[in-house]
Amino acid sequence: MRRPWQGQVEKPPQENVPRCDLSNPLCPGAVRANGEVNPQYMNTFVFDNDFPALQPDAPEPDACNHPLFRAASARGVCKVMCFHPWSDLTLPLMSLAEIRAVIDKWVELTVELGASYPWVQIFENKGAMMGCSNPHPHCQVWASNFLPNEAQLEDRTQRQHLQERGVPLLLEYARLEAQRKERLVVENADWLVVVPYWAVWPFQTLLLPRRHVCRLQELSDSEKDSLASIMKRLLTKYDNLFEVSFPYSMGWHGAPTGPRLGADCGHWQLHAHYYPPLLRSAAVRKFMVGYEMLAQAQRDLTPEQAAERLRALPEEHYRVRPR
Amino acid sequence: MRRPWQGQVEKPPQENVPRCDLSNPLCPGAVRANGEVNPQYMNTFVFDNDFPALQPDAPEPDACNHPLFRAASARGVCKVMCFHPWSDLTLPLMSLAEIRAVIDKWVELTVELGASYPWVQIFENKGAMMGCSNPHPHCQVWASNFLPNEAQLEDRTQRQHLQERGVPLLLEYARLEAQRKERLVVENADWLVVVPYWAVWPFQTLLLPRRHVCRLQELSDSEKDSLASIMKRLLTKYDNLFEVSFPYSMGWHGAPTGPRLGADCGHWQLHAHYYPPLLRSAAVRKFMVGYEMLAQAQRDLTPEQAAERLRALPEEHYRVRPR
Ligand SMILES: O=P(O)(O)O[C@H]1O[C@H](CO)[C@@H](O)[C@H](O)[C@H]1O
Numbered sequence: 001m002r003r004p005w006q007g008q009v010e011k012p013p014q015e016n017v018p019r020c021d022l023s024n025p026l027c028p029g030a031v032r033a034n035g036e037v038n039p040q041y042m043n044t045f046v047f048d049n050d051f052p053a054l055q056p057d058a059p060e061p062d063a064c065n066h067p068l069f070r071a072a073s074a075r076g077v078c079k080v081m082c083f084h085p086w087s088d089l090t091l092p093l094m095s096l097a098e099i100r101a102v103i104d105k106w107v108e109l110t111v112e113l114g115a116s117y118p119w120v121q122i123f124e125n126k127g128a129m130m131g132c133s134n135p136h137p138h139c140q141v142w143a144s145n146f147l148p149n150e151a152q153l154e155d156r157t158q159r160q161h162l163q164e165r166g167v168p169l170l171l172e173y174a175r176l177e178a179q180r181k182e183r184l185v186v187e188n189a190d191w192l193v194v195v196p197y198w199a200v201w202p203f204q205t206l207l208l209p210r211r212h213v214c215r216l217q218e219l220s221d222s223e224k225d226s227l228a229s230i231m232k233r234l235l236t237k238y239d240n241l242f243e244v245s246f247p248y249s250m251g252w253h254g255a256p257t258g259p260r261l262g263a264d265c266g267h268w269q270l271h272a273h274y275y276p277p278l279l280r281s282a283a284v285r286k287f288m289v290g291y292e293m294l295a296q297a298q299r300d301l302t303p304e305q306a307a308e309r310l311r312a313l314p315e316e317h318y319r320v321r322p323r
Numbered sequence: 324m325r326r327p328w329q330g331q332v333e334k335p336p337q338e339n340v341p342r343c344d345l346s347n348p349l350c351p352g353a354v355r356a357n358g359e360v361n362p363q364y365m366n367t368f369v370f371d372n373d374f375p376a377l378q379p380d381a382p383e384p385d386a387c388n389h390p391l392f393r394a395a396s397a398r399g400v401c402k403v404m405c406f407h408p409w410s411d412l413t414l415p416l417m418s419l420a421e422i423r424a425v426i427d428k429w430v431e432l433t434v435e436l437g438a439s440y441p442w443v444q445i446f447e448n449k450g451a452m453m454g455c456s457n458p459h460p461h462c463q464v465w466a467s468n469f470l471p472n473e474a475q476l477e478d479r480t481q482r483q484h485l486q487e488r489g490v491p492l493l494l495e496y497a498r499l500e501a502q503r504k505e506r507l508v509v510e511n512a513d514w515l516v517v518v519p520y521w522a523v524w525p526f527q528t529l530l531l532p533r534r535h536v537c538r539l540q541e542l543s544d545s546e547k548d549s550l551a552s553i554m555k556r557l558l559t560k561y562d563n564l565f566e567v568s569f570p571y572s573m574g575w576h577g578a579p580t581g582p583r584l585g586a587d588c589g590h591w592q593l594h595a596h597y598y599p600p601l602l603r604s605a606a607v608r609k610f611m612v613g614y615e616m617l618a619q620a621q622r623d624l625t626p627e628q629a630a631e632r633l634r635a636l637p638e639e640h641y642r643v644r645p646r
């Protein structure tokens with residue numbers, strides 16, 4: 001962390017984003033690439049991605065004739081979900097009721113798409129640094145006819161842990177972190193956020209329920225309210241860290257759905273990962289490059305240092321705080 | 324690939340890098356952070372990284388008392404290796420003899436550090452986009468007292484393949500790709516470069532020997548010459564793709580060393596990975612973000628399309644070509 005930095009500096013995010021801009025395809029009333037006009041939506045709004053990576057009718061690949069050349073079709077749907085009608089807001093600047101509406105829509109989409117698809121990936125890319133090309137607050141939901149790699153890995157390791165220790169991995173982990181406190185960032189009666197012991201991104205966090213929950217749709221009303229609250233607190237701290245709208249990719253992992261809705265999911269614990277790229281300031285990020293790609297991740301600061309810095313930050317957003 | 328791009332655009336690399344700049348710590352005659360003066364080196368030059376991520380005397384972590392909280396010390400050394408005395412050169416613009424000097428130094432370092440360390444990771448981060456903070460042509464060599472994750476994975480999968488099919492994985496793979504040709508980029512009598520079947524970065528490539536070679540030090544003189552040649556051809560094509568000094572991270576993987584120098588390494592095949600970030604132009608990169616981090620990689624173009632584009636490019640560098 002003490003080495004001089006003469007490398008790439010990141011541009012600050014666009015300031016003064018117009019609240020409503022009819023040339024922005026995510027705004028109420030705007031025309032999208034396919035010619036449809038967005039409704040004058042009041043809270044969230046979901047539509048099919050006009051440039052989907054997954055399609056329901058993807059063709060079967062040619063039959064493979066060698067074990068080293070195996071392929072299978074990947075089918076699914078890609079949806080975009082706007083969080084709010086205004087383009088100049090982000091989650092931490094939204095009210096608890098508005099964040100709650102986002103959570104309700106996440107639950108609804110998980111139920112709807114999870115009725116047939118085995119995996120429903122909700123994720124948010126926030127900030128240009130994270131490949132986001134539109135400042136309007138939104139996330140994506142990609143449902144697939146297969147368990148993606150990360151899902152398979154989490155399924156396997158959680159199953160193994162339950163077999164070996166008789167308690168779900170992330171439930172045991174959350175209890176230990178709640179006691180140890182050194183990697184804790186924020187907590188409330190139902191949830192906690194830690195910089196995980198195995199974090200590789202500088203300010204990576206893991207959002208965990210305190211009780212055993214397999215999927216978003218199992219959350220009670222009050223758990224959804226307390227989730228809105230802890231999200232707002234975490235994301236406010238993130239923005240306050242470098243006094244910038246904090247870029248990240250985040251997403252939810254819960255038990256597989258579709259054909260696996262009826263199967264035993266006792267080993268699964270619902271959780272959200274936050275992967276933010278910034279390291280030293282709003283302008284200097286962590287690069288996951290050479291050694292990280294070819295050998296293994298190495299950290300520039302410890303999870304305990306990261307957690308301590310995040311814990312110490314105020315829970316009032318720097319943009320609304322009286323100076 | 325057809326979706327409109329309104330996201331982050333990358334800055335072109337610095338133009339007119341001065342050939343020699345005494346304030347650049349990689350130049351001959353410059354003073355480094357530790358006060359040492361670099362010699363007037365003529366081809367390559369190796370020194371200890373003044374800000375090492377690995378150190379030979381890293382302390383043991385506190386004894387862990389829980390299976391979910393396991394830690395071990397990571398010991399090693401980090402070296403920096405300059406490719407050439409001039410800051411305004413890159414490998415594809417160097418002569419074959421100069422590239423051969425780089426290869427010879429790689430061999431020397433693998434032997435020297437591999438005498439005691441089980442893993443010697445040679446890697447080059449090229450371009451600001453890949454976290455490189457100095458335009459002077461150079462790579463890094465990190466040796467560790469453990470097998471990093473990627474090395475462990477390659478060790479395991481190659482061992483399993485040899486057991487199951489009686490031939491080293493990457494030797495069988497190279498033979499098949501040499502026949503199929505659709506993912507081939509360049510080849511010569513000793514080497515071939517393919518966009519691997521499993522590529523995730525748009526123009527990712529894999530450099531493979533045709534015969535079974537475990538480690539860099541097993542290469543014959545003529546194989547080192549033909550390696551210099553194929554590297555120059557590949558990297559020239561890379562630069563020609565978007566007419567820009569092409570950013571990438573690359574690195575070598577060979578059989579483990581140190582205590583495993585005497586062990587059977589019949590399953591291992593030496594190879595180099597190239598991971599370039601650019602997707603559509605010198606300004607628009609691939610972002611490995613939300614879905615990629617949380618679910619799995621998804622490609623914007625197929626390996627066959629990428630290989631075809633690279634194959635079609637001239638082997639004369641755009642900067643030295645008469646227009
Ligand atoms: O050692 P450098 O070139 O300063 O640092 C670069 O390479 C390292 C190894 O891949 C990365 O950990 C750093 O994030 C990157 O900026």
Ligand SMILES: O=P(O)(O)O[C@H]1O[C@H](CO)[C@@H](O)[C@H](O)[C@H]1O
Nearest residue numbers: 125131132609610612613614615
């Ligand atoms: O779908 P978007 O937001 O245009 O695209 C973004 O997210 C995708 C899913 O993580 C990535 O594959 C793209 O590289 C990134 O730019």
